[in-house]
Every structure is written in C-alpha cells, then in structure tokens.
Amino acid sequence: MDWMFMLIALLKVLVVLVVFVLMLGAVLTWVERRMSALIQDRLGPNRAQIGNVRAWGLLHPIADMFKAFTKEDFVPAGANRMLFFLAPAIALASTLACFAVIPFGPGEHFTIAPLDSGMLFIIAIGSFGIYGVALGGWASNNNFGLLGALRGAAQLVSYEVTMGLNLVGVFAVFGTMSLSQLVLGQGELLWGWLPKWGVVVQPVGFVLFLIASMAENKRAPFDLPEGESEIIGYFAEFSAMRFATFFLTEFVEIVLIAAIAATVFFGGWQIPWLDPQGVAGGFITVAQIGFFVFKIIALCWLQMLIRWTLPRFRYDQLMNLGWKVLLPLSLANIVVTAIVLALS
Amino acid sequence: MAKLVDRPKADLVIRSYIPEVLRGLRVTSRHFWVNFLTRKNVVTIEYPEEKYPYPPRFRGQHRLMKREDDSVRCVACFLCATACPADCITIKAGERSDKNEKYPVSFEIDYIRCIFCGMCEEACPCDAIRLDSGDHKLPGYTREEEVLQKEDLLAKGGLSIAKQGGILQ
Numbered sequence: 001m002d003w004m005f006m007l008i009a010l011l012k013v014l015v016v017l018v019v020f021v022l023m024l025g026a027v028l029t030w031v032e033r034r035m036s037a038l039i040q041d042r043l044g045p046n047r048a049q050i051g052n053v054r055a056w057g058l059l060h061p062i063a064d065m066f067k068a069f070t071k072e073d074f075v076p077a078g079a080n081r082m083l084f085f086l087a088p089a090i091a092l093a094s095t096l097a098c099f100a101v102i103p104f105g106p107g108e109h110f111t112i113a114p115l116d117s118g119m120l121f122i123i124a125i126g127s128f129g130i131y132g133v134a135l136g137g138w139a140s141n142n143n144f145g146l147l148g149a150l151r152g153a154a155q156l157v158s159y160e161v162t163m164g165l166n167l168v169g170v171f172a173v174f175g176t177m178s179l180s181q182l183v184l185g186q187g188e189l190l191w192g193w194l195p196k197w198g199v200v201v202q203p204v205g206f207v208l209f210l211i212a213s214m215a216e217n218k219r220a221p222f223d224l225p226e227g228e229s230e231i232i233g234y235f236a237e238f239s240a241m242r243f244a245t246f247f248l249t250e251f252v253e254i255v256l257i258a259a260i261a262a263t264v265f266f267g268g269w270q271i272p273w274l275d276p277q278g279v280a281g282g283f284i285t286v287a288q289i290g291f292f293v294f295k296i297i298a299l300c301w302l303q304m305l306i307r308w309t310l311p312r313f314r315y316d317q318l319m320n321l322g323w324k325v326l327l328p329l330s331l332a333n334i335v336v337t338a339i340v341l342a343l344s
Numbered sequence: 345m346a347k348l349v350d351r352p353k354a355d356l357v358i359r360s361y362i363p364e365v366l367r368g369l370r371v372t373s374r375h376f377w378v379n380f381l382t383r384k385n386v387v388t389i390e391y392p393e394e395k396y397p398y399p400p401r402f403r404g405q406h407r408l409m410k411r412e413d414d415s416v417r418c419v420a421c422f423l424c425a426t427a428c429p430a431d432c433i434t435i436k437a438g439e440r441s442d443k444n445e446k447y448p449v450s451f452e453i454d455y456i457r458c459i460f461c462g463m464c465e466e467a468c469p470c471d472a473i474r475l476d477s478g479d480h481k482l483p484g485y486t487r488e489e490e491v492l493q494k495e496d497l498l499a500k501g502g503l504s505i506a507k508q509g510g511i512l513q
C-alpha cells in the first residue's frame with residue numbers, strides 16, 4: 001500500500017465517479033425531461049443558457065444545481081438531525097461505491113478495485129441504499145415520510161432477492177463471480193457467430209433482472225416509495241441539496257443498473273466479431289471503453305423509455321409480482337440452467 | 345334493474361404483460377425517435393420567439409381610442425369606472441377648452457386588479473375604451489409598472505369614427 005498505489009486508485013475514482021458517473025447522472029436528469037417531452041410530443045426544457053450558448057438545454061443541470069444550493073435547507077421540528085443529514089449521503093455513497101468493481105476496459109487498470117467476488121460486493125453494498133430510504137423517512141418525523149420509508153423498505157427487500165437470484169444463472173454459466181472474468185467469458189462466440197453474451201445464454205434472467213433492478217431503483221412503474229406525482233413518500237421533508245442528493249442518487253442508480261446489465265448481460269467492454277489482434281493496441285482499448293459507455297447509455301435510454309411508458313403498479317400488485325411471479329420464475333430459471341449445464 | 349356487464353377473463357398472453365408492454369414501448373419509442381429526428385409531431389410553441397395568434401374576440405390590454413383630430417374620445421363620464429367590477433379604473437376629469445365636453449386629465453388602469461371582463465368597453469357610450477389591442481399586458485417587477493397611464497393606453501389606441509355618444513344625440 002504505498003502512496004503511488006493510493007494515488008492511482010484516487011485518480012481512477014475521480015475519473016470514473018466524478019467525470020463519468022456523476023456527469024452522466026446529472027445529464028440524465030435533463031435527458032429524462034427532454035425525453036419524456038419528446039415522447040409526449042413536447043419539446044421539454046431547452047432554454048437554460050449562458051451568454052448565447054444554449055446547447056439544447058444541456059445547461060439545465062447546472063442551473064438546477066445552483067437552485068438546489070441556494071434554496072433554504074429546511075430541517076423539520078423534531079427531526080433526528082444526525083440521521084436526517086446522513087440519509088441522503090448513505091443513499092448516494094452506497095450507489096457510488098458499487099462502481100468500484102465495474103470493469104470499464106480490459107485489464108486491471110480499468111477497474112477501481114478488481115475483486116474476485118465483484119458481484120457479491122455490488123449486491124452487498126448496493127443494498128445499503130435501503131438505509132438511505134428507511135432512515136430518511138424515519139428521521140424526518142413525518143408520518144407520510146415514514147409510510148413511504150416502510151413501502152420502500154418492503155419493496156427493496158422483496159426485489160433484492162430476485163435481483164440477486166437472476167445473477168446466479170450467469171455465474172453458473174461462466175463459472176465465476178468476478179466481473180472482469182465474466183466479461184472475458186462473454187468474449188467468445190457461440191457456434192462461431194453468436195456472441196456469448198449473458199443475454200443470449202440467460203434471456204429470462206436478463207428480463208427478470210431488469211424488472212427487479214428497476215424496482216430497486218424505485219422509479220415508475222415501481223415508484224411507490226416516492227410516488228413523485230402525488231404522495232412524495234420518504235423524502236417528503238427533504239429540500240434543497242438534500243433532496244437533490246436523493247434525486248441524483250436515482251439517476252446514478254440508473255447508470256449503475258445499466259453498467260451492471262452491460263457488464264453481466266451485454267459483454268461489458270467486448271466488441272463482438274472484432275479481432276483484437278488486427279488493430280493497434282491503444283486504439284482497440286479506447287474503442288472497447290467507448291463501446292462499454294455506449295452500452296451503458298443505450299441501457300439508460302431503455303430504462304427511461306420503460307419509465308415513461310408504463311403506469312405505476314398498485315402496492316399489492318407490486319408484492320404479488322415480486323414474490324409470486326418473479327421469485328418462482330427466477331428459481332425455475334436457475335434450476336433449468338443447472339440441469340442444462342449438468343447435461344452438457 | 346341491474347345490468348350484467350360482460351367481463352371476459354384476460355388470457356395468459358395478456359396477463360403475462362410482456363406483449364402489451366412491448367407494444368407500449370413501441371409506441372413511446374416511435375414518438376421519441378420521430379420527434380428526436382424530425383420534430384414532426386411536436387406541438388410546442390416556443391413562446392417569446394413564436395406566438396400563437398389570438399382569436400379575434402380576445403380581450404387583452406385596453407386601448408383608448410382617438411377622434412379624427414387625434415384628441416382622446418373619452419369624455420370622462422365615469423361609466424366605465426362605475427361598471428368595472430374590479431374597481432380598477434381611476435379617472436380625473438377636466439374641462440375641454442375647445443368643446444363643451446369633459447376629458448380625462450388622467451386615466452389609470454390598475455392591471456393587478458383588472459380581470460379583463462370587458463364591462464368597461466360595454467359601458468362606454470363613446471367607443472373610447474376597447475380591449476381589442478390583441479396583446480396582453482406584459483408582467484413587470486414592481487406594482488407601479490402594473491398601473492398604466494392615459495399616455496400608455498393612448499399609445500396603442502387607434503382612430504374611431506363612431507358617432508360620439510352613440511346614435512342618439
């Protein structure tokens with residue numbers, strides 16, 4: 001653990017988290033509004049400008065940030081100040097920490113912390129986010145906040161199970177839990193032409209994973225903990241930058257889900273049908289990282305499209321879907337996978 | 345009598361959600377791409393640069409009309425101020441030197457109170473006040489800005505050759 005190692009790790013954290021993840025998360029807050037507008041035949045926010053530069057409204061996240069910072073930072077009477085302060089931080093930090101094990105490119109240099117059991121780390125740390133929800137609702141001394149936190153806790157616990165179980169199938173197929181090994185495994189071709197991506201060998205697993213992780217993200221059609229359009233939920237009492245932190249967490253989670261899905265189900269940084277030997281070394285690495293980023297953005301787009309397509313579930317439907325449909329299906333998926341693997 | 349409503353049970357295809365969800369996604373993504381690439385269906389009017397034409401009977405900001413000799417038509421009869429339900433017209437009357445008539449020395453309309461009902465226009469016997477400028481009062485930062493004076497109202501005014509005082513003289 002010399003200082004050189006620390007410095008490099010710090011640099012990686014800075015590049016991945018600040019430059020890529022937080023930027024993309026902030027831009028997504030604008031993309032979401034523009035995209036929903038286009039879906040609904042509107043234009044959406046396109047007016048924030050500095051001088052004469054408008055950039056299609058890309059400056060809106062900056063304006064939002066200034067707004068959030070200059071608003072009154074309100075703490076309700078009787079709130080647990082300590083937890084009230086911690087809740088948004090926990091939510092954001094636990095989400096950001098998950099990016100530590102995502103391999104952004106080939107080799108160890110492109111992962112912040114190359115762990116052998118990377119996926120377990122994500123599942124373990126990612127479920128910390130539940131504390132952000134539960135503590136946020138609890139600490140704000142508000143009945144609606146507490147009810148929202150209860151809904152959130154129940155929902156997250158239910159869907160965590162499905163989310164984890166659907167990754168088991170992929171682990172079994174590739175025989176590893178390390179994300180970089182998973183990506184390497186997905187570089188092969190099936191029957192000489194089909195890329196052996198997770199989504200090809202585990203299509204049911206991917207669909208179930210996507211549903212479960214969108215529920216984890218607490219966005220429509222699973223936005224019952226918040227119910228942004230009317231009941232607000234666990235962050236009812238949060239304002240200014242604390243609220244913005246919760247809000248940003250949501251968008252960072254979109255990026256996280258997209259990153260996990262791209263790594264586990266879409267071959268990570270692998271470019272199919274491309275022979276790495278044919279191209280000069282530096283260029284291929286850049287192309288691979290670019291392709292990974294492209295996959296992440298495409299999956300973010302898919303999640304937003306789903307969010308603006310489907311109406312919200314009722315709470316009993318949500319629980320039914322989680323425990324009675326998704327859980328049995330993912331168990332069946334594991335069993336079938338195991339049988340097929342044992343036979344072949 | 346109670347009427348029996350036929351409620352067919354949804355089949356497994358529908359209850360599995362998947363095909364219907366995919367159909368929904370097709371609709372939303374079609375709208376997204378069409379509007380993203382061509383803006384074909386976008387109905388947004390980008391307001392300050394682009395304005396929606398108001399209908400001809402739109403009641404907007406008032407204007408005070410003028411006679412052929414460019415003097416104000418208003419005879420300061422106070423009918424509009426009396427008719428106004430929002431009590432937002434303030435007139436100070438004075439004698440005209442050239443005619444045996446009154447005229448408004450000052451004529452204020454308080455747009456914070458005005459509800460654009462058009463009662464003043466209907467009450468006026470001289471076709472002196474109208475709401476047909478086709479424009480609306482722009483918002484301002486102070487309360488003073490929201491009270492328009494005779495000069496402002498006359499600036500938008502036009503010529504009216506209606507018989508002063510109506511048909512009966």
Ligand code: SF4
Nearest residue numbers: 428458459461462464
């Ligand atoms: S439009 Fe109505 S409220 Fe406005 S000044 Fe005329 S009478 Fe008064």
Ligand code: SF4
Nearest residue numbers: 418419421422424468
């Ligand atoms: S009713 Fe017409 S003439 Fe009488 S004071 Fe009002 S604007 Fe002037």
